[in-house]
Amino acid sequence: MAVASVTYLTRLAGYIALRNRTLSPRIVEVMEAAPGCVLISVIAPHFVSDRPADLAALAITLFAATRLPLLATVVIGVCAAGLP
Known part of the structure; x- marks a missing residue:
């Protein structure tokens, strides 16, 4: 915030x-x-993070950003970052 x-x-x-x-x-x-x-x-x-969960969330978000509109990318990125 x-x-x-x-x-x-x-x-x-x-x-x-x-x-x-x-x-x-x-x-x-x-x-x-x-x-x-x-x-x-x-x-x-976060691109230089050594935590696999952060890198996975980043990869998922980047993939979504190349194929989906902004709102969908943000939702997917937030969900990916929130997964354990």
């Missing part, structure tokens, strides 16, 4: 700080992609 809150507050702070400025389309794209970059930095350490 804390990671989600910080990610959201980071995005919100950027919009508040730049609300009175005219932004180029490129800057708008960067602003919209930044939360995804933060999320990747949270997930990336």
Whole structure:
């Protein structure tokens, strides 16, 4: 919950700080992609995990991400991570 809150507050702070400025389309794209970059930095350490359950959940989620829409991938990832 804390990671989600910080990610959201980071995005919100950027919009508040730049609300009175005219932004180029490129800057708008960067602003919209930044939360995804933060999320990747949270997930990336699991790629080097030595726990087989984490690696299996990661593999299942990556496989789902290549074939399914985002909502289905998230549900499958959460379920895979919750399995013992």
